[in-house]
Amino acid sequence: MTRPDAPAVTMPLTGCTDGELAALALTGRQAAYGELMQRYREPVFRLVRSHVGDADEALDVVQETFVAAFASIERYDGSRPFRHWINRIALNKCRDCGRRRAVRRLFRFALPLDAASEIVDTAVTGEAAIDDARALARATKAIAALPANLKEPLILTAVDGLSQAEAATVLGISEKAVEVRIYRARKALTG
Secondary structure, three states: OOOOOOOOOOOOHHHOOHHHHHHHHHOOOHHHHHHHHHHHHHHHHHHHHHHHOOHHHHHHHHHHHHHHHHHOHHHOOOOOOHHHHHHHHHHHHHHHHHHHHHHHHHHHOOOOHHHHHHOOOOOOOOHHHHHHHHHHHHHHHHHHHOOHHHHHHHHHHHHOOOOHHHHHHHHOOOHHHHHHHHHHHHHHHHO
């Protein structure tokens, strides 16, 4: 039996598995969820950035992803990879973002034409930097324009670094379906 005035023993969170961290987060231990965020914020950002095509918007979606994950942490199955679970939430948030973006596009046409004169050109002056930025923007726009069923497996494997089997698990489809969709996505991007 411990004494009431004895200091509480805390285990280092960096050595915990994702399942253990989730269990600790369920008990109200904020640092455990903070450790999960520390582990997965960069991969989730890369996934979301590739999906939505805009870094600022991606930050918002990543924040929404982690808030939603924290709110539903009790539904996480500790025997499965946390990365797959959080990626699934991120993809759902990306879809939500796409729907919001479509609604905003409708209203964008309502702006008066003279409003465009107030937009400042922030382009970098170097010729190579401009070419690189344009190429990156074209690639990002092309990926973002792919249908979700082609875009998601491509991003999960090429950008997020998941294997095709892991991407299949995240998306809830067969590994062969992932392979075919990646092939079709690459063909659409090069064709």
